[in-house]
Amino acid sequence: MITLYHAPQSRSTRIIGLLEELGAPYTIRPVSIFRPMTGEGKGDPANPHPDKRVPAIEHEGQMLAESVAITLYLCDLFADKGLAPQPGDAQRGAYLTWMAWYAAEFEPAMFAAFTGELDASPLKQRSYDAVIHRIESALAKGPYMLGDTYSAADFLIASALAFGRHAFPASEAIDAYIERCTRPALVRGQSLDEASGIQRAAA
């Protein structure tokens, strides 16, 4: 059984969708978090995340934090679902490159665009431009980052593109990619997120 430490409308929401996609046995443990946009909420002592953030998961005595680590872990655990090319697969290198790129390049570029830092920093602008170029080049070649096959890299990248759409240029290719990656399990995860919020508010 996997326990997901979750706060509604946060980075743990898409992990519910991933657990649904993988058909994993899981339970949701709602926790409160600090919400920087409103200044409300605070870290929950019951949350094992070292920074009291979400997502965090527990599985067989292990605790994992960080969306990318959690995604890698779960998709390897349920490798039969085919979201993570395994060692020996010709796509493994490209897959790991996209996963690390998401955390190291994509998210910083998206947040730099949100906060208006790009104009003041040619270096950040350069990194942001490289991120856009990488996405556009990948989408010019295949429907997914690895070509023909949907993978955990698309799960992370498309969900973040949907969340931060206004941080990126208008592009039919990006819009179509987001649409393609909005899989039924992820929509289900969103509904379960809303349900978990109601549960938490009532508790």
Ligand SMILES: N[C@@H](CCC(=O)N[C@@H](CS)C(=O)NCC(=O)O)C(=O)O
């Ligand atoms: N790099 C982390 C970021 C986690 C994160 O910042 N989560 C937010 C919710 S979207 C949070 O828990 N914020 C509470 C806080 O900053 O104290 C990840 O991707 O898992």
